Amino acid sequence: MAWTKRWQKxxxxxxxRDDVERELDEELAFHLEMETQKNVRxxxxxxxxxxxxVLEFGGVEKHKEEVRDARWLGGFNGLSLDARLGxxxxxxxxxxxxxxxxxxAVAIAIAxxxxxxxxxxxxPIPIEGGQRIVALEVWDAETNNxxxxxxxxxxxxxxxxxxxxxxxAFRTFTRNLIVDGGSTEPVRVxxxxxxxxxxxxxxxxxxxxxxxxxxxxxxxxxxxxxxxMWQSRFAGDPRVVGREIRLGKAVHxxxxxxxxxxxxxxxxxxxxxxxxxxxxxxxxTGPAIEAFGRLAPGVSLEEAQAEVTTIGxxxxxxxxxxxxHMRPRVSVYGPHLMDDFEGWEIPMMRVVITLxxxxxxxxxxVLVFARTATRAGEITVRSALGASRRRIVTQFxxxxxxxxxxxxxxxxxxxxxxxxxLHAIMDRLLAPMGGLPFWLEFHLSARAVLFAVAMAALAAxxxxxxxxxRATGTRLESALRAIGGSTGMALGRTWSVLIVAQVAFTVxxxxxxxxxxxxxxxxxMVDPGLPAGExxxxxxxxxxxxxxxDVVDPEAIRRAxxxxxAARVADLGRRLEGEPGVIGATTAMSLxxxxxxxxxxxxxxxxxxTGRGFLVNYNRVDTRYFGTFGLGALSGRIFEAGDLxxxxxxxxxxxxxxxxxxxxxxxxxxxxxxxxxxxxxxVMQVPGGLEAERWYEIVGIVGNLPERTMEPGEPLxxxxxxxxxxxxxxxxxxxxxxxxxxxxxxxxxxxxxAVDPALQGRDVQSLATVIRQFQGGMRMGALGLGLVTGSxxxxxxxxxxxxxxxxxxxxxxxxxxxxxxxxxxRRILAAIFSRAARQLGIGxxxxxxxxxxxxxxxxxxxxxxxARVVLPAVAAIILVVxxxxxxxxxxxxxxxxxxxxxKA
Numbered sequence: 001m002a003w004t005k006r007w008q009k010x011x012x013x014x015x016x017r018d019d020v021e022r023e024l025d026e027e028l029a030f031h032l033e034m035e036t037q038k039n040v041r042x043x044x045x046x047x048x049x050x051x052x053x054v055l056e057f058g059g060v061e062k063h064k065e066e067v068r069d070a071r072w073l074g075g076f077n078g079l080s081l082d083a084r085l086g087x088x089x090x091x092x093x094x095x096x097x098x099x100x101x102x103x104x105a106v107a108i109a110i111a112x113x114x115x116x117x118x119x120x121x122x123x124p125i126p127i128e129g130g131q132r133i134v135a136l137e138v139w140d141a142e143t144n145n146x147x148x149x150x151x152x153x154x155x156x157x158x159x160x161x162x163x164x165x166x167x168x169a170f171r172t173f174t175r176n177l178i179v180d181g182g183s184t185e186p187v188r189v190x191x192x193x194x195x196x197x198x199x200x201x202x203x204x205x206x207x208x209x210x211x212x213x214x215x216x217x218x219x220x221x222x223x224x225x226x227x228x229m230w231q232s233r234f235a236g237d238p239r240v241v242g243r244e245i246r247l248g249k250a251v252h253x254x255x256x257x258x259x260x261x262x263x264x265x266x267x268x269x270x271x272x273x274x275x276x277x278x279x280x281x282x283x284x285t286g287p288a289i290e291a292f293g294r295l296a297p298g299v300s301l302e303e304a305q306a307e308v309t310t311i312g313x314x315x316x317x318x319x320x321x322x323x324x325h326m327r328p329r330v331s332v333y334g335p336h337l338m339d340d341f342e343g344w345e346i347p348m349m350r351v352v353i354t355l356x357x358x359x360x361x362x363x364x365x366v367l368v369f370a371r372t373a374t375r376a377g378e379i380t381v382r383s384a385l386g387a388s389r390r391r392i393v394t395q396f397x398x399x400x401x402x403x404x405x406x407x408x409x410x411x412x413x414x415x416x417x418x419x420x421x422l423h424a425i426m427d428r429l430l431a432p433m434g435g436l437p438f439w440l441e442f443h444l445s446a447r448a449v450l451f452a453v454a455m456a457a458l459a460a461x462x463x464x465x466x467x468x469x470r471a472t473g474t475r476l477e478s479a480l481r482a483i484g485g486s487t488g489m490a491l492g493r494t495w496s497v498l499i500v501a502q503v504a505f506t507v508x509x510x511x512x513x514x515x516x517x518x519x520x521x522x523x524x525m526v527d528p529g530l531p532a533g534e535x536x537x538x539x540x541x542x543x544x545x546x547x548x549x550d551v552v553d554p555e556a557i558r559r560a561x562x563x564x565x566a567a568r569v570a571d572l573g574r575r576l577e578g579e580p581g582v583i584g585a586t587t588a589m590s591l592x593x594x595x596x597x598x599x600x601x602x603x604x605x606x607x608x609x610t611g612r613g614f615l616v617n618y619n620r621v622d623t624r625y626f627g628t629f630g631l632g633a634l635s636g637r638i639f640e641a642g643d644l645x646x647x648x649x650x651x652x653x654x655x656x657x658x659x660x661x662x663x664x665x666x667x668x669x670x671x672x673x674x675x676x677x678x679x680x681x682x683v684m685q686v687p688g689g690l691e692a693e694r695w696y697e698i699v700g701i702v703g704n705l706p707e708r709t710m711e712p713g714e715p716l717x718x719x720x721x722x723x724x725x726x727x728x729x730x731x732x733x734x735x736x737x738x739x740x741x742x743x744x745x746x747x748x749x750x751x752x753x754a755v756d757p758a759l760q761g762r763d764v765q766s767l768a769t770v771i772r773q774f775q776g777g778m779r780m781g782a783l784g785l786g787l788v789t790g791s792x793x794x795x796x797x798x799x800x801x802x803x804x805x806x807x808x809x810x811x812x813x814x815x816x817x818x819x820x821x822x823x824x825x826r827r828i829l830a831a832i833f834s835r836a837a838r839q840l841g842i843g844x845x846x847x848x849x850x851x852x853x854x855x856x857x858x859x860x861x862x863x864x865x866x867a868r869v870v871l872p873a874v875a876a877i878i879l880v881v882x883x884x885x886x887x888x889x890x891x892x893x894x895x896x897x898x899x900x901x902x903k904a
Contacts, residue, residue, distance in 0.1 A: 040555060047295035067864065082398030089399050090406070101407045103791035104459050108411030108452050110784070111354070113418050116448035118346060124332050125200075125264075126439050129294070133199060133333040134164060134301065136291040136308065142325040148288025153315060153328065155278025156290070160311055163304040164293035164330070166606035168193030170265050171289050172434070173678055175543060176753060176760055177270070178246040183746075184753050186760045188434035190246060191275075197224075199294050200264050207241040214255075214273035222251040226269035226592030227260040247272070248543040248758045263438035265292060283315065283322040288572075292333055305330045318477075334437075354455070393468040400464020407457035415452070416444045421780065428773055432539075432763055434527050499836075500843040503878055507847025510789065512854065517785035523779030528593065529707025530629060532768035536741035536750060537591055538761035540569060541730045560710075569733075571755045573624075579627060581744055583736040584628035587725060588621040589688065591732050591770060592629070592705050595619045598687055599676040599721060599851075602661060603695065612900060613675025614661045615715050620689045620723040626652075628736050629705055636668045636700035643699075643722040652700040656716035671695040672719065688728060689721040696721070741766040832890045833883065840882040844875040 032053055039049030090097040124130040136157060138150040141233075158167050171190035177187040195208035204224070214222050221247060225234070234240045252272060276286065293302055312328040379392060423442035427435045542565050569587060576585040590596065599613035607613050623639045624640045626632070634655060643650040651672060658667045677686045680692065686692050702720075707737050708714045725731060737744045745764045753760045818828055848871055855867045863870040 015638040037537055049071045084394045086399035086402030090403060098547060099794045101403060104407035104694060105410040105414065106787045106791045108408050108455050109414035111450045111454045111455050112412055112415035115451040116419055116445050117442060119445050119447050120440055120442050122334060124334055129331055131296040134293055134295060134330050135333045136293060137329045139327045139329055140325050141327050149284045149286060151276060151278045151281040151286040151289060152283045154291055156311055156315060161307060163296050163299040163307045165296050166195040166199040167293040168195035169286060169289045169291045170196060174760060174762060175247040176757055176781060178757060179233060184749060184760055187270055188268060190265060190271045192271050195272050196264055202262050204256040205259040209256055212753055215275055217275060221250055221252040222255045224256045224258060224271045225254055226258050226263060230257045230270040266437045267434040276490060280317050285531050301330060302886060304886045347581055390701040393465055396468030397460060397464035403463060404456040404460040408452050412444060412452055419443055423778060424490045496839055503840055503882060504846035505844025506845050507875050507878050508850035511851050511870050513785050513789040517789055519783050520778045521782035524775045524782055526708045532771055533766055534736055534741055535767035536735040536737055536744050537767050538733045538764040539730050540733050541760050541762055542568060543758035562726050565729055568756050568759050569725050569731060572751060575751050581738050583738060584624060585735045586624040586628040587731040587733055588619055588625055589723060590619050590730055597715060598674065601675040603671040604756055605662060616657060616717040616719055617718050619685055620721045620728065622723045626702055628734060631702045631705060633700045635703060638700050639722045644724050649696045650699040651696045652702055652720040654699050654702055654704050654718040656704050657718060658701060667698050667701055670698050829890055833886060836886040842880050844879055
C-alpha cells in the first residue's frame with residue numbers, strides 16, 4: 001500500500017540518516033554530472049560545462065535543505081546538532097545562561113510546587129476504587145461553613161440512601177494511653193463505625209477488626225491497634241490480642257492489629273467503636289461527626305448527590321428552623337485542604353503563576369533577541385547557503401529548548417526541596433490532629449513534572465521562536481541584498497518599546513516584592529527578647545465524660561466540667577511549684593506572640609481614621625504570668641487575686657500600648673472598652689473576660705512580651721485581663737525550667753496523669769520551637785520572594801544592558817561618521833545618553849503610575865504605607881541601573897575608528 005511505503009521511507013530517513021544522506025548526495029551528484037555532460041556535448045570545455053551546470057542547478061545545499069524539509073519528521077535529523085549548538089551557546093554566553101536560566105528556574109519551581117500542592121490536597125485514597133470512596137457532609141449555605149452536628153441526618157441517610165454503601169461515621173479525639181509497664185502519652189483515637197474497616201477491604205494482621213456488635217450499648221469496650229502503635233508501644237508482641245489498655249479512665253481490650261499502612265480514616269493508629277445512636281438526637285444536636293461511604297456499583301457521584309439532596313430537602317421541610325440553610329454534600333473522600341478557596345481562585349492562581357513565567361520568559365527572549373541581532377551575519381550567510389527559514393527557526397528553538405530544559409531541571413530540583421520542607425511544615429501544623437492524612441504527601445508528582453515540562457516548552461517557544469521569527473522576517477531579505485555591507489537588523493521602534501516596557505514592569509512590581517521579602521525576612525529573624533528555650537509550653541485538655549441521650553441540663557454538666565478542670569489545673573500548678581527543676585509556671589489563654597487582635601476604645605483618646613478603635617493584642621493570664629516571664633510593673637501594679645471578682649474591672653497594658661495608643665500620655669487610671677470583637681461563623685463575638693459596653697480601668701503597665709512583634713501588620717500593643725481557670729477552656733500552660741525546657745516534658749506528662757488520667761498536656765514543646773516553627777514559614781516566604789525579586793531585577797538589568805548595547809551597535813556607523821566630522825566625544829555621549837534617558841524616563845513614569853495604582857488598590861499594603869519614599873527610590877534605582885547599563889556600550893562606541901565605521 002502507498003501509505004505504508006511512505007511511512008517506511010519516513011522512518012528510514014529518521015533512523016538511518018547517514019544512508020539516506022549518502023543517497024541524496026549521490027542523486028544530486030548524478031544530476032549535476034548529467035547536466036555537465038550535456039554542456040560538454042554542446043561544445044563547452046569540461047571546466048566551463050561544470051561551472052554552467054552548477055549555476056543552472058543552483059545551490060546544492062539549498063536543494064538538500066529543501067529535500068530534508070519535505071520529509072516528515074525531517075527536522076529531527078538536525079535536532080541533535082542544534083541541541084549541541086544550543087549547549088555551546090549556553091557556555092559561550094554565561095551571563096545570559098545564568099540570569100535567564102535562574103529566572104525561568106524560579107518560575108518553573110513555583111509552578112511545580114503549586115501544581116504538586118494542589119494535586120496532593122485533592123488526592124483520593126490511593127487504593128483500587130479510591131475515587132468511589134466519598135464523604136457526606138452538611139454545609140450551612142448562609143455562612144458557607146461545614147456543620148458537623150448532623151447525627152440526625154446521618155441516621156436518615158443510613159435508612160434511606162441506596163446509592164452509597166458501607167455508610168459509616170467517625171470522630172477523633174485525644175486520650176492518654178496508659179499501658180502497664182510502659183510510658184504514658186496522649187494518642188489520637190478514632191471512634192469509628194465498623195464499616196470503616198470494610199470500606200478499605202484490608203483484613204487485620206492479628207485478631208479481628210471492629211464489628212457492628214461492638215457498637216451496641218453495653219458491649220465490652222474493645223480497641224484495635226495500628227501497626228505503628230503495635231510496634232512502638234507493644235514491641236510487636238504477637239500476644240497483644242486480649243491485653244487490656246487504658247484510654248484515659250476507660251479500660252479497653254485489644255481485639256486486633258491492623259497491617260502497616262492502614263490508618264483510615266485520616267492518620268489513626270488506634271480505633272474504638274462509635275456508640276452514638278443517631279435516632280436519639282434532635283436535628284443539629286449531638287457531637288460533631290464525619291461520615292463516609294462507598295458509591296454503590298454503577299452509581300455516579302452526581303446520582304448520589306441527587307439522592308442525598310432529595311433527602312435533605314425533606315428534612316428541611318420538616319425542620320425549617322434548623323435546616324433552612326443546610327445543604328448536604330457528597331464529594332470524593334479527601335482532606336479538603338482547599339475548601340476555603342472559592343471555585344475560581346485556584347484557576348486564577350494558576351493563571352497568575354503562568355503569567356509570571358511568561359513575563360520572565362519574555363525578559364529572557366529580549367536577551368536572546370539582542371544576542372540574535374548580533375548573529376545577523378550568521379543568519380544571513382546560512383540563508384544564502386540554502387538554509388530555509390524554518391530550518392533557522394528550528395535551530396533557535398532548539399537553543400531555547402536547551403536553555404529552558406536546563407532551567408526546568410534546576411527548577412524541579414528546587415521544587416523538590418521546597419516540597420520536602422512544605423510537607424514537614426504541614427505535618428507540624430496538623431500535629432494536634434495527628435499530622436497529615438496517611439495518603440497525603442507533598443512530593444514532586446509525575447503530574448507536576450509534566451506541568452513543568454509544558455511550562456518549559458512554552459518558555460522555549462517564547463525564548464527561541466519569537467526572536468527567530470523576528471530576526472528572519474522580511475528584513476532578512478534586505479540584509480541579503482546588503483550582504484557585503486551592513487548585515488545588522490534595523491528594529492526601529494521595537495527597541496524603544498521593549499526598553500520602556502522593561503523599565504515600566506520592573507518599577508511597577510519591584511516595590512511590592514521587595515517590601516514583602518524584607519518584611520518577611522525581618523519578622524522571620526526577629527529576636528523575641530526572652531530566653532524562649534527555657535520555657536516549656538503545652539495545651540491542657542481533659543476528657544469529657546460521655547453523655548447519655550437523656551441529659552436534661554447540659555449547662556449543669558458544663559459547669560461541673562469547668563469546675564473539675566479548674567481544680568485539676570490548680571492541682572497541677574501546685575505540683576509544678578514543688579518540682580526542683582521548675583522556676584515558675586503559669587496559664588494563659590494564648591502564648592506570647594500568638595494573641596488574637598481586637599479593637600479597643602480608649603476614653604479621652606480619639607480613635608484612628610477608621611473610627612473602629614485601636615487594634616491591639618488581647619490575652620487573659622493568671623496572676624503568676626508576669627512573674628514567670630520576669631516582668632514587673634513599670635507603673636502601677638500587676639494582677640492580684642481580688643481582680644477575679646465579677647465586679648472587678650482591672651486591666652494591665654504594656655509599654656507599646658502607652659507609646660502606640662496613648663501617644664506617650666499617662667496610662668494609669670484611663671479606661672478602655674471593647675470597640676469591635678472578632679467574627680466567628682459570621683457572628684461578631686466579644687472576647688472572653690470582657691463585656692460589651694463595659695469600661696475597664698488600667699491598673700498597671702508592664703514591659704513588652706515579646707519585645708518585638710513577629711508577624712507583619714500585627715500590633716505590639718497589648719491589653720491583659722485576669723484569667724479565671726474555671727471560666728476558660730482549654731488553657732495554655734507555660735513552665736519556666738532550669739536548663740533546657742524539653743527535658744522536663746516527660747515529667748510534665750507524669751504529673752498530669754498523676755493529677756487525673758483524663759488530663760492531657762498536648763503539643764508539649766519549648767517556646768523556642770513554637771517561635772522557630774512560626775518564623776520558618778516567614779523565612780521561606782522571604783526566600784521565595786527574594787528569588788523572584790532578584791530574578792526580575794537581574795533580568796531587567798541584563799535586558800536593559802543588552803538593548804542599550806545593541807542600540808549603540810546599530811548607531812555604530814553614525815558614531816563613526818560624527819567622529820570623522822570632528823564631533824566632540826562629549827556630544828556623542830550626550831546624544832547616546834539623552835536617547836537612553838528618554839526611554840528610561842518614559843518607562844519609569846509608566847511604571848510609577850502602575851505602582852501607584854497597585855498601591856492604591858491594596859490600600860498601601862504593597863509599600864507598607866511608605867509609597868512617597870519607596871516608589872521614587874525604586875524608580876531612581878532602576879534609572880541608575882539603566883544608565884549604568886548604557887555606560888559600557890557607550891564607551892565602546894567612542895572607541896570606534898571612523899575609517900572602520902565607514903567601511904562597515
